[in-house]
Structures are given as C-alpha cells and as structure tokens.
Amino acid sequence: MKVIGSVKEDLSEEKRIAITPDIVKKITDLQLSIFLEKNYGTHLGINDEEYKNKGVNFCNSAKEVLEKSEIVLRVNCPSDNEVGLIKDKSVLIGQFDNLSDKEVINKLIEKDIKIFSLSLLPRITRAQTMDVLSSQANLAGYRAVIESIEEFGKVVPMMMTAAGTITPAKFLIIGAGVAGLQAIATAKRLGGIVTATDVRTTTKEQVESLGGKFLSVDGVENLETNTGYAKEADENFKKKQEELLKNSVEKNDIIICTALIPGKKAPRIISEDMVKSMKSGSIVYDLAVNQGGNSAFSEADKINVINGVKVMGAKNILNSIALTASSLYAKNLFNFVNNLYDDKKKDILINEEDEIIKKTLIDKKL
Amino acid sequence: MKVIGSVKEDLSEEKRIAITPDIVKKITDLQLSIFLEKNYGTHLGINDEEYKNKGVNFCNSAKEVLEKSEIVLRVNCPSDNEVGLIKDKSVLIGQFDNLSDKEVINKLIEKDIKIFSLSLLPRITRAQTMDVLSSQANLAGYRAVIESIEEFGKVVPMMMTAAGTITPAKFLIIGAGVAGLQAIATAKRLGGIVTATDVRTTTKEQVESLGGKFLSVDGVENLETNTGYAKEADENFKKKQEELLKNSVEKNDIIICTALIPGKKAPRIISEDMVKSMKSGSIVYDLAVNQGGNSAFSEADKINVINGVKVMGAKNILNSIALTASSLYAKNLFNFVNNLYDDKKKDILINEEDEIIKKTLIDKKL
Amino acid sequence: MEIDPFIFRLSIFVLAIFVGYYVVWSVTPSLHTPLMSVTNAISSVIIVGAIIAGMSGDIKGILNTSNIFGFLAIFLAAINIFGGFLVTQRMLQMYKKKKKNK
Amino acid sequence: MEIDPFIFRLSIFVLAIFVGYYVVWSVTPSLHTPLMSVTNAISSVIIVGAIIAGMSGDIKGILNTSNIFGFLAIFLAAINIFGGFLVTQRMLQMYKKKKKNK
Amino acid sequence: MSVNLLAIFYLISGVLFILALRGLSSPETSRRGNLFGMLGMAIAITVTFLAIGNFSIGFVYVLIFFLVGGSIGAIIAYKIPMTAMPELVAGFHSLVGLAAVFVAISAFLNPQVFNLGSPGDIKLSSLIEMSIGASIGAITFSGSIIAFLKLRGIMSGAPITFKGQHYINLFLGLSIIVLIFYLCNTQSESFFWRLISISFLLGLLLIIPIGGADMPVVISMLNSYSGWAAAGIGFTLENTALIITGALVGSSGAILSYIMCKGMNRSFFNVILGGFGSVNSLTVNNKDKKPVKNGNAEDAAYLMKNASSVIIVPGYGMAVAQAQHALKEMADSLKKNGVKVSYAVHPVAGRMPGHMNVLLAEANVPYDEVFEQENINNDFASTDVAFVIGANDVTNPVAKTDPKSPIYGMPILDVEKSKSVLFVKRSLSPGYAGVDNELFYRDNTLMLFADAKKMTEEIVKNLN
Amino acid sequence: MSVNLLAIFYLISGVLFILALRGLSSPETSRRGNLFGMLGMAIAITVTFLAIGNFSIGFVYVLIFFLVGGSIGAIIAYKIPMTAMPELVAGFHSLVGLAAVFVAISAFLNPQVFNLGSPGDIKLSSLIEMSIGASIGAITFSGSIIAFLKLRGIMSGAPITFKGQHYINLFLGLSIIVLIFYLCNTQSESFFWRLISISFLLGLLLIIPIGGADMPVVISMLNSYSGWAAAGIGFTLENTALIITGALVGSSGAILSYIMCKGMNRSFFNVILGGFGSVNSLTVNNKDKKPVKNGNAEDAAYLMKNASSVIIVPGYGMAVAQAQHALKEMADSLKKNGVKVSYAVHPVAGRMPGHMNVLLAEANVPYDEVFEQENINNDFASTDVAFVIGANDVTNPVAKTDPKSPIYGMPILDVEKSKSVLFVKRSLSPGYAGVDNELFYRDNTLMLFADAKKMTEEIVKNLN
Ligand SMILES: NC(=O)c1ccc[n+]([C@@H]2O[C@H](COP(=O)([O-])OP(=O)(O)OC[C@H]3O[C@@H](n4cnc5c(N)ncnc54)[C@H](OP(=O)(O)O)[C@@H]3O)[C@@H](O)[C@H]2O)c1
Ligand SMILES: NC(=O)c1ccc[n+]([C@@H]2O[C@H](COP(=O)([O-])OP(=O)(O)OC[C@H]3O[C@@H](n4cnc5c(N)ncnc54)[C@H](OP(=O)(O)O)[C@@H]3O)[C@@H](O)[C@H]2O)c1
C-alpha cells in the first residue's frame, strides 16, 4: 500500500490544506494510505479526530510524515528545509511557480522526485475537474468583491428611501477570465452596476451573459491564443485601452483587476493618473498584485490610500476563504491523483500519452 | 440670520457627521448661515473647500463654532466639556439616549437649551423623512451582512463547479424590523438561504415579500404594540421561541441579530448552548450588542470565538459606512429642521400641536 | 320530388347560427361595446320587411293600417341603421392606434 | 316566382365555407394531424354519391359501367371512412392526458 | 329584378354582415368591419326597393320616413357623449324590437302583400313564425327600454326583485304560448294584440330584476333576441337576408353575452333569468357604493400597448406577490411595442427602505429606467398610463388635501395626473396607513382586481 | 323517405361534421369531435340507403363493396404504426379523390339516375359541376399519391424542380378549362376522359416540386381540394350533405394549410404553387443531411404539460439569452399543472464555475430544485421530458464513446435517457468544445430552434 502524505505549510503564508476530510475516503478507496502531520487542519476548525475517524494516520512531525510518504500532496512549494525531508524518487503534487520556485524545483529534481505542478495543467475539457487555476481563481474573484465592499465606505445597491436615494456603486472589472467573471457575478448580485473589459473578444458575450456591460477596445484584433489565454498587447492596443479606460475609471467606485498573461508579468492597466482621477472613497482591488499588479500603487497585503482611493491586494486572498478553497483544491488534487494512479498496478503510472500528465510533469531542471 | 453650527465629534466613537455638503444649500435656502469646525469632514474624504464653495463658514475650533450657533446639529450627545460651550437657550438637535445621556441632557436643560432627540421621533407617515432610526437601522442591516460575510471562511452563494458543489450559506435573521429586513435582502442578493423570525406576525408577509422564509413561533399572540414596535415576550413565548430556534440555529451558518424592544434591554435570544451547537466557522453578528445583545458571548467591537463560532458586534457599525450613513442622517436632520423652522418668522417655532415636535422635544430633566 | 324551400331556409338558418357562433368567439373584451352596437345596427335589416310592408298595395290604399305600420317600422329601423353604424364608427375612432411620439 | 333551389344551395355552400373557415382557426398545432385525418374521413361523404350511383338502375342493368364505377367509389370511400375515423381515434388516444404518478 | 338575383344579393349582404361581425372582433380590422356592415345594409335596402319596383306614392312615403329616421339617427350618433354609449345601444335596441313588432303587425293585417294568404286565413306556418317574431320583438322593445332607463340612471340601477317574480314570468311565458295556439286556431286579431301586450309586459318584468352592472350582458342578450325576431319574420317573409342576418345576430349576441358573463365571473343563466344571483359582488366591498371601473388583463394590455409612455408604480403588493419578474417581462413587451416605460419608486414604497430597489434589481430592471419620486413626479401629467402595481398609500392624494389623514404631508406620486391609471390589487382595501384611496373611484382609473403576479402574467399574455 | 326529411337528415349530418371539426381544435374535446364525425357519416349513409329504398341485388353489391372496403380501412387503421400517420393520411386522401372521380364518371355515363338529363344531353350546369368535381378529384388523387410516396420515403423528399415547370402547370390548367368548355359544347365522352387524364397529370406535376418538409401543408391543401370536389359533385347531385360537407372540408382544409404555413414561417403561395421557395432552410445547416425533428413552442408546451416530470438542463445559451426569468416562469406554470420540475446543473455548464447557479438564484429558483450532476443523473431514465436550454457539450454522449473527442472523459448529463429531449438553441452549431452533438438527430429529440428566452416565453404562453 502506497503512502500519500501531506504536512502543515507555513500558516502565515498559506491557510489552505491539500487533503480535506471530504477526499479521505476517495483516496483510501484507491488503496492508498494517508499520513498527515499533527494539527493538520485545526486552524480551519478541522480536528484531527475528524480525519482519524475516516482512517487517516497522524504523525507528530513533518519529518515523520515525509519519511513515510511516496506521494506528497501540497498547496505550495516546499521550503528548502522540507526538500531535504522528502524521500528520493517520491512524487510531489502541488501548485508551483516556474519562476519563484525555480531553485527548490531544481533541488527536488536532483533528488529524482517527480514533480507535478497543477499550474501547468492544460485547459482541456477532461482536465476541468483537476483545474486548480479555475477553482481557485473563481473563489478569488468572489472574495475580491467581498473584501472591496467591506472596505468601501458606501452602500453598493441602489436604495430609494425617505432620506434620499443612494445611487448604486459602479464596478469595473479588468479581465474577464474565471476570476473576473465571478467578480462580475458577485458585484451584480449585490446590486452594483458592472462593466468589464478584456482583450479577448469572446469574453464580451460571457460578460453579458452575467448581466454585465462590456467595454470593448475598438478596432483591434482579438488577443486570444489558441489555448484560450490572452496574448500580450502591443503598444497600439495599450494606448487605445488606456484612452478608453481613462474616461471609464474615474466614473467607477470599485475596480477589480484580474488581468493576467500566462508566464509573463501581469499587464499594467490602471495608471497612477487613473487612480488619482478616481473619487475619494473608491477602491481598487488588484488580484494580479503577485504577478506584478494591474494597477499602480498596488502592494500585496497593504491598503495604500491615494487621494482617498484605497488600492489594495492580497498576497494570498484565498486564505480568507481557506475552508471553501481547500475543499475545492483537495478535490482537484484527488482527481489528478486518480488520473495518475493505475488502479490495477496500484501505482503511479506516468503515461506520457496522457496530455494532462505530460504537461504537468516537471522532470528537467529549469 | 440665525446661525446653525456643527462641530467634529470624537472620531474614535463616531465617524458620521451631521451636515454633509448635500444639505448645505437646502439649509442656506432657509436663510440660515452655517458654521463648521475646521476639518469637519476630512476623515470622510470631504474637504473644507467643498463646504466653503457652497457657502459654509469655518472656524478653527469647536468653541468658536458653538459660541456663534443658535442651532447646533450633532450625531451624538455632546461631551461634558462641550456642554459648557453651547450657548444658553440655543437649540440642540441630534440622537440622544434617555439612559446613557441622562446627565448631559440634564445639564443642557439647566442651560435652558431646547433639546430635540430624533431617537424619540414618532413612527408616523409624515415623520418618515426625518426618521433616523429607519435610515440608520437600514444601513446597519446591510452592513452586518457584509461584515459577517467578510469574516466567514466560506462562500455564500451556491456554486456547482467541476471541483464539486459549494452549498449555499444559510442565514438566520432574528428580528425583522428595518435592519432585519435589509439584512434579509442583502443575504438573499448574495445567494444565501434566508430564514427570519420575529415576534410581530405582520413581519411574516414582509419577510416573504423579500424572498425569505419565516419561522413562526406557533400558537402565540402577536406581540405588536399599536405603535408598531415589539412588546416584551412572556416566559411561555420565550420557551417556545427557544425550542424553535434551538433546532434552527445549529443548521445556520450566519446569524444576524436585530431584535430590540424600545426602552428596554434587548431580548436575549441566542443562548450559550445555541452558539456552541453551531458549526465551527459559523458567524453570529449581534446588532443589538449595545442594547445588551441578543446573543450570548457578544461584545461590542470584539470577535469572540467559541468552538470556532465567531460572535461579533460593533459599538457603532455605521462608522464603517459613514459616508452613506452621514448623507442619510444629514438629510433626516435637515427635514427635521425644516419642519421646526418657521419660514416667515425666520425662527425656530416650537409648535406643540405638531406631534413630531412635541414628541422629540426634551424639556424636562430626566 | 322537389325539396320544400323551407328546408333550404332551415339549412341556411342553422348554418348562419354556426357562423354567428364561431365568428365572435375570439372578440377582445375592449370591443364588446362596439360589437354590440354593430350587431344592433345589423339587426335592423328588419327594415327589408318594413319596406315591403310600406310599399305594398296600390296608390289608393297606400295609407291603410298595414302600410302605416310599415312606415313606422321603416322610421324606427332607419334611426337604428344610421345611428347604429355611425355611433360604432365613432367608438372605433377611439381604438385607432395613437401616433407614437417619435 | 319561386326561387331556384340552386340559389339556396349556393347560400348553403357559402355559409358552410364560412363555418369551415372559422371553425378551425383556433386549432392547436399538436392537433393538426388528427384534424387533417378527420377532415379526410369526413370528405368521404362522397360515398353518398357513390351509393346513389351504385344502386341506380334496375336489377338487370345493375352491372353496367356506371354502377361499377359506383361500386368502386363505394369501396374506396369505405376504406377511407373506416380507416380515417379509426386512425383518428388512435391518434387521439395519445392525446389523453397521462395519469400523473400520484 | 328576378327573385333569384334578389336572393343572391341578399346572400351577399348576409356575407357582408358576417364579415362585419368578424371584423369587429379585433381592433385592427374593426373599422373595416363596420364598413362591411354598412355596405351589406345598403345592398339589402337597395335591392328590396328594386325588387318591389313600385315607385309610386308609397315610395315617397317610405323615402320620407326613411330619411327622417336616418337623419335623426345620424344626429343622435354625433351628438351623444361617448360616456352614454351603453344606454344608447340599449335605446337603439328598443327601436329594432318595435320595428319587428310593426312589421309583424303589418304582415298580420295585410298578409296578401307577403303571399301569406289573406286576413283571417293566413298560412299556419307563417302565422306561427310571425307571432313568434312579434312576441320576441315586443319583449326586446320593452326590455331594452328598461335597460335604457337603468343605464341612464332614470331608474335605479339596483336589481329590483320581488317575491314570486319567477312564477309571474313563467305564467306570462305560458300565456304567450297559449295565445299563439289560440291565434292559430282562430286567426282572431284580438289574440294577436293580446299576445303583443303580454310580450311587452314580459319584457319589462324580465329586465327589471337585473342589476345595473349586468346591463351589458342584458343588452347583448336583447340583441340576440332581436336577431331571433328578425329571423322569425324572415321565415314569414321567405326572405333569406332576414334569415341569415337574424340567425347571425341571434347566435352571436347569445355567445357575446355568454363571453361577457364569463369575463365577469357571473353565471349566464342567473343573468338571463334575472335577479337570481344578481348581487354585484364588487359593490359589496365598496361601502359607500361608489362605482369603480373594473377591468381585466386584456383591457390593460390594450391600453398600455397603445400608449406612448407608461410609468410603473410598484408598491408593497408587488413584493408580496413577488411579481417583479413578470413585471419586468411586461415592461420588455411594452418596449418591444415602442412604448416608453419607466418605473417610479416612492421613497417609502414597500416596508423597508429600498424595498422596491431590491426586487427590481433582482428582476434585472435597468437602473436608468428607475426614477425616484422627485425626478419623475412631473412626468405623470404627460404620461398615458400609470400602472400602479400593489402600491396604494404612496399614490393617495388625500396626503395633500386632508390634514387630518394620518398620511397628510407625505409627498405622493401624482399618478392621477396621467391619462389613465391602472391599479393592480386584490380588493378595495386600504394599504399600510389604513386610509381609503379615492383614486379608485376616479373616472380615469381602471381597477384590476387580482394578485399582482397573476394579473401581470395575464397582461403579458395579452400583450403578445 | 320524403326528400324533405332526407334533406333535414343531411343537414343534421352536416351539423355533426361541423361539430366534429370544432371538437378537433382542442385536445379536450377532440375525441368527442371524432365521434360526432362518425355519427354524421353514419346518418348520411343510412339515410341515403333509406332514400333509395331499392334493396335489390344492387344493394347487395353495394353492401359487399362497402363492407370489404370498410374492413380493409379498419385493418389498416389498426395495423399502421403511429409514425406512419402523415403518409397514411396522404394515402387515404388519394382514395377520396379517386372516389370523387368515379362518382363523376358514373354520373357522366348514367346521368338519368341523378336527374341530370340523359347521356349526351346532360344539363349544362350539371356538366360544369361534374367536370370540375372530376378534375379536382383527379388532381387530389394523383397529388396525394406523390405526397404519399414522398412521405413514405419511396420517392426522394427533396423538392424536385425543373425549369419551366410553372409554365407547364399553367398550360395544363388552361387545357382543363378549354376541355371543360368543349365538353359542355359537345358532350363528348372523349373530352371527359381527356379532362380526367390531364387533371391526373397536373396533380402529379403540382406536388412533385414540393419538398418533404412542406408535405403536411400539401396534404391539408389536397384535403381542401377533395372537399371542393365533393361540393362540386354535391351541386351536381343536388345533395345538401355533399355541399355542406364539401364546403366545410374545402375551406377548413385551406385555412389549416394556411395556419400551418404561418406556423412554419413559409409563404402559403410558395408552398401551394410548389417549388418556389421550397429549400428547407433548416436542412441547410445540417451538413450531413441527417434529419432533425423540428418543433415549436406549442409542441414543447404540450409535451411538458402532459409529462409527469421534467428536468431542466440549463447551459451557456440560457445565460447568453438571459432566459433565466422566463425559465422560472415556465417551471412555475408546469408545477401548477402538477408536473414535477427539477434543474440539473452540470459542473461546467456555462463559462465560469457556478455560472448557472448565479442566474438561477437571480430568478429565485428554489435551491432544493437544483441538483448537481451526480445526484440527478440517474433520474433522467425515469423522466418524461429533458428540457435542455442552451446547453450542448454537457449533454454530448460522444464524451463517453469517442476517445478522440476533445470532450472525451467528461461526465455528461444523460439527457438522452429520458423519454423525450427538447433542445432549445438557435441552430445546429456546436458548443464551446466545437463538437457536433449526435443527440440532435435522435428519434426522441425535438429541436426548438430559437433564442432561448424567446422560445421559453412562447412556451409559457402556450402553457396557459
Ligand atoms: N418603505 C418603508 O421603509 C416603510 C416602512 C414601514 C411602513 N411603510 C409604509 O408602507 C406603505 C407603503 O406604501 P405602498 O403603496 O408601497 O403599500 P401600501 O399602501 O401598503 O399598499 C399595498 C397594497 O398592495 C396590495 N397588495 C397586497 N398584496 C398584494 C398582492 N399579492 N397582489 C396585489 N396587490 C397586493 C394591497 O391591497 P389589496 O389587499 O387590495 O390587494 C395594498 O393596498 C406606506 O404607507 C409607508 O409609510 C414603509
Ligand atoms: N463552467 C466553466 O467553468 C467553463 C469555463 C470555460 C469553458 N467551459 C466549457 O463550456 C461548455 C459548457 O457547456 P454548455 O452546455 O453550458 O454550453 P455549450 O456547450 O457551449 O453550448 C451552449 C449552446 O447554447 C446555444 N446558445 C447560445 N446562445 C443562445 C441563445 N441566445 N439562445 C439559445 N441558445 C443559445 C449555442 O447553440 P446555438 O449557437 O445553436 O444557439 C450553444 O451550442 C463546456 O464545453 C465547458 O467545458 C466551461
């Protein structure tokens, strides 16, 4: 019986967990045994008891867990320290970043550890159940709106009352990918007036299908790659987009930035001037802050107030909904393991024919 | 020309202001001149310039303002210190509490100051435009939901996704007065499943008119007074209510408490056991915390975590939406002044025939 | 072996009843009054009988009772015909779709 | 001064057209096929003519051409009558509101 | 003119009458329908003249009576105010009835003119036909007179019932049959006159017990009677035009009254028999017996479809009925029809601040169609229809006029200034403040009594 | 039996036929309508026998032919599979047409039997009537045969057009008129036969160019023709039953085909003239020329109203059309009709996680009616109707069967297991994944081509 293990990660950076009680049974049904570190989920209100009842084994330290584990599930990249503890030739599955995690990855490869990074998952239909990017971006989009509203000194929905009319808050969503669409939906639900913009023309219909208005940059091509992602925009486009947004930004109360380009720095879309043109009390929430930020003044885990405009962004927004985020993340992981694991051989089977396995595997030094 | 004045209040307790730029013109149209203290609205992003442009005069200190003012507008009761500064025989309008503000009120009356407390406003149709209780309770209801959601580690709306289904959050609203109804509306908007309960039977239809479910305590009378408020419940009722809620509370994720009885301590509705019966991660937001609280463990401006359940409440929840709250409060105040002020005599006219004036005036020591 | 014309008339009568029955089934309520009014006007086709009655007899006998009743019937029916159709026309004027402002 | 029976028939014909016209206006599309089928069945009332043709003449002449055509017409029309009405009945069976479970 | 040609022309005029009735069943074709009717009538009259071809002194008299009568009719038609339509139709009806009686009398006195035999020796079938015609004509006449008086207000609109009325009517009806029987046996003039008198009486008694609210049904029914009378006389005179038209009018009138009864939720037979269940259920709620105009979804749809602008005024009732989605759909339909739609939200509509906004937003009503009171109140005066759905207090003008009213001083939405006001609510009961709303009784108000959601859905159906 | 009595009976059977047609216009009364039709026919046949009263050897032959024919008809009616209905009706039609021709021939050969004069000296009017009857009968016959062959699939359903066809038809039509003219002049048998042959030919040519999709209209039109033929012969035979019924069938058939054309958005005249605009617009998108069943809102409403359970499967198209409110209303209507309604939400329906949930919540769909795939997938097999609105990929069974498909391996909603599947989308084009969905071509699938919101609103209208 192969052993699958997971240890506590640095709670100051990551509150999500890779194995939730929900997926324990699914894993053990695959004839894998699970080892977790003590107090694995307590910070989320999940007691070790709950796991134990479902058949999970607990160890007192990360070291013990990693010594036993042939498959290690994680949320983020292990620390340098942990790399040493992971068994050689074991399998490590998580979400890694080719840039910031480069060194650790190289060390792991030296130990002949098979690294699967779900960040590299192809966006094909069959991979949807393992798509952590989607599942987490979706929650991030929701949460960005909630946190913006919490910070917003006014009321979002329109209210016509005996003491006067409260006009509805105006939202501008930059980038209508998974996170952007959920942000649109959430803002609409609360009664905001929602506009969104994107460089991919197909998103217009999608934005409208959620009741939002779409702001198109006129007369430019569709910047969509054949994998469904955005391409970097050229100068001409950037100028036109800036022109368009300049007028729009100042009319909005809350801006949620979600624009990303895979493998590149996030495009800078909201300029300093734009932020300054906004009304005092407005909010800019930059979900792209960790990729360089879509907005001027945005800094992770800080609220910068510029002329009364609050520009904010979180290093890890998912920590604030870690319960839901973990539950989806764990399911994605399980589905990935399920696809990787050969039921008959009772072992991991690296089928190079399988696009999902092939694309997520990191087996060369970066 | 009579002078109407307002000074900054203690920002640590009150961020709302009594005069917003919106109502300046309306006041000056009544041939009143306005004096404000320096930096009156800066904490809300409203510059003195904005007021000055509309014809407001500024003084450097509260003292100067109060020396000039024949009518003083406030949000809360003045401090002991300020009482001395207010001119004898002037008029003071604000929201005062017969209990906690008793001493100050008595001092003011000694100075022959006419005190009008909008907290005493009769809930008659004509008074609706001055009804600060409604306008502020409404915002409080909205905000309580937003803050609860911000604190809530899960997602509110139902989402059926490739990584599994997220079940919708369940809300229970205790008390379906103005605040409760707005809480219902806001929670519904976000996709929550909303149940509400109240002692007044007419609220059933009102709850349902917002798409909420009503939880009726069976077989008891309607505890509504003829002024539309709730009466204190008897033991029999309380027992039945407890029975009913016991089962319901543990199924809910977020509880918003708004139940009040005018002039009395707020009813204790959520017992310690009930809080403990809730799932870890649940939220109890107690809007009644300043009146004694509807829930066990609730303390103003604190989040008490009991078995993973967060019980919270704010001393002044309106501070977090001070902009909107001030705008409505100021309009209410203006409407009150407008009713009090005789256009021809260019003076305050205390018409004892007028139910609104009669009921709000405090002219005897408490 | 000729069929009695009465039978034909009866057939015609029966069929006309069906026509009348089906023809108004789908009338919109807002047209009830004009429809009644036009039906009323049409029913003064009785004037056909009145004319025959009024014009009967020769020149001398033109003023016998039967003719006089005929004249009166013509008079009444004529009021109805003109009044009925014209008033319907007036009512229907109201149902003209108003010009939209732009 | 008797009216030609043709005129009566014409009147009957015209009125029947109106009846036919109005009677099916409001039919639901799902009934188009059965309606066509029943109309088809009804149109084989031509059998009346066929019967007259078939039974004409005396015993000896019963098998002259005209009769034979009559018989054939009867045969065809009869297929149609029985087939038409019965098949309509079958079709309509489908339109019976299904019993709801519970 | 040959009898055959004559018959063909009568057939044509019959067809034109059919087309007339058909045309009147939808607003688009209604004017053309009326023209068909006129044409049919013109043909019938002309060919009758031509067929007789006796342009003697009789013709002059006929012409004079015709023209005088026609002019009077035309004048009445132009002078009468639109509000007096129902009673006018009733009045006209009485004339048709009387005309039928006169024709029957004429035929009875002078049967040879119509080829019915000679006085005292009239063909049996003709005699039966003409007495039926005369009797129904007489009933129509006197019944219509009563209807006219009731509608005009000369006679009380309340149903006048008395004990045993049904027995008396039954007795009169039987007498008519007996009289016809004797008349056929004896051919005696006196029976004929008695027949007519009793029929007059029966007409009076039949209509008197029926309440004013049911008068439209009664008129339509009398219409039907007059058709049957014409058909009866048509058989007597062997006149196809009369037969076709009579049958047409007879059956369509009967159907129409049936449809109207259904529309008003009244039993057809009770109305026709008179006085049975004639308490008007709507007047019951209306303590002061003030009349309200009571419409249905079709009327509302028609009014709004033809408006150039509609202002929707939502209130607590919309919320209770959860009618917001249907309402949005209604607005969409109207907009498709080119109608300008806006929403007027009163600051205290509903039961919590912003109540209407929550629901309108839920139904995806665009914010730029939603106006607060101050910004839209002046628009009512230039609006065709104010559609008030489940709102009440916020429209009540008593807030401006009666200082004693609990809502005095509240600024209200001036819905009453628009051309027509539609009120959707379930009854005449008051709103939150408990004050009666006098708008319900205004002339330009149409009440739509129903649950707000159901009614709105009905209206949507009728808009399409 | 006296001619008068006979005529009255014929009138009665005519009235019964009217009631039959009326009955067939709504599902509730349809079976009763059919019975009226049978009764009318029985009366017409019986009284005809009685009138002739010649129960000689002729009667025996008549009876034999009648019974043999009747039995054959009955057997066909019971044996034929339900799917063959349209062609069956077409086939039956041809028989009526032929019967009309035979009667006309018989009358032509033996006019004295029908009181039309003697052979070679037939009354002019009768001759005209009978030749019109025969000609229309012949057209009906050959036209119906073609319709039958096309529907049966023996002949290609595609419209067969060739240059100048309209001129040929015109020429044939004119020839018929000329022939009738000569026939009347000469009373020559040869003209009569030529008339019939040319009419046969015309019938063939008229129908051949019409496409299979328009066949129902054609059948109804031929129905109408056979009615006119019967009426023509009715005039010849001076038979009221034939005249009434013929006119009834003739006009109702014409109206019915008009209504059907409107329902299909086709020009009536194009269909009737054949081949003009007969390219079936729907087959164009269908590259493989696989047939799809194409329904309308009424069909959908009918199917769902009579279902005991309906599962709604929303997809991205519902979101694009913003059909959620209309959908909720549809579900409400269905629930009122006692139908159980649930929603099946696929995990990746739409374009973002939880896309459908947002919209369903907006429309206030109760959460307990919304099921995730795992919990509802087994219910499809026991469900009457799956209503798929703007979803596509998530229902595509290719995900289970074709490992090469880009969606292979995605769990899908098993809508195809339900008794009927309704697909609301605008065309046959594929969804996000770009894969054709074979469900569209299944036997138990009905495609509803329209914008999701419009179609749903239409269905709601039809549900009420
Ligand atoms: N907005 C606030 O903050 C607030 C708070 C407390 C009180 N109020 C008071 O509430 C009132 C609001 O005015 P309003 O015009 O919105 O409401 P309203 O005056 O209370 O009238 C609502 C009307 O809706 C009708 N209705 C109820 N259910 C219905 C249904 N299912 N379908 C159709 N009609 C239905 C009722 O008539 P039927 O019974 O005949 O159907 C009723 O007359 C004001 O008096 C205001 O002062 C407001
Ligand atoms: N949920 C997610 O997170 C997510 C994210 C990205 C991609 N996807 C993919 O999106 C797909 C979702 O499947 P689905 O079944 O919901 O959608 P789908 O397969 O894309 O099909 C939607 C269908 O709706 C029809 N449609 C579009 N507009 C319409 C309108 N106005 N009225 C009526 N029909 C309309 C289209 O057909 P016509 O053009 O013929 O009308 C289309 O075939 C899956 O392939 C999934 O992998 C999902």
Ligand SMILES: NC(=O)c1ccc[n+]([C@@H]2O[C@H](COP(=O)([O-])OP(=O)(O)OC[C@H]3O[C@@H](n4cnc5c(N)ncnc54)[C@H](O)[C@@H]3O)[C@@H](O)[C@H]2O)c1
């Ligand atoms: N096949 C599947 O089942 C599946 C699953 C999930 C997502 N997807 C698709 O993957 C694609 C990418 O989604 P994502 O959320 O991961 O994208 P992302 O996070 O990479 O980018 C977010 C959005 O920002 C936009 N953007 C980039 N540069 C921009 C600029 N300069 N201005 C404005 N907008 C800019 C992008 O177009 C994208 O919509 C989408 O098409 C999505 O539908 C597919």
Ligand SMILES: NC(=O)c1ccc[n+]([C@@H]2O[C@H](COP(=O)([O-])OP(=O)(O)OC[C@H]3O[C@@H](n4cnc5c(N)ncnc54)[C@H](O)[C@@H]3O)[C@@H](O)[C@H]2O)c1
């Ligand atoms: N006339 C007007 O125009 C007007 C304006 C605003 C409000 N009002 C009315 O004033 C009334 C009071 O509203 P409010 O919000 O100020 O009330 P509140 O703040 O005094 O109380 C809040 C709610 O708590 C409820 N409550 C009290 N004890 C309870 C218990 N033991 N269990 C459950 N619920 C309990 C009350 O019934 C009330 O609904 C309402 O009827 C409201 O409609 C009227």
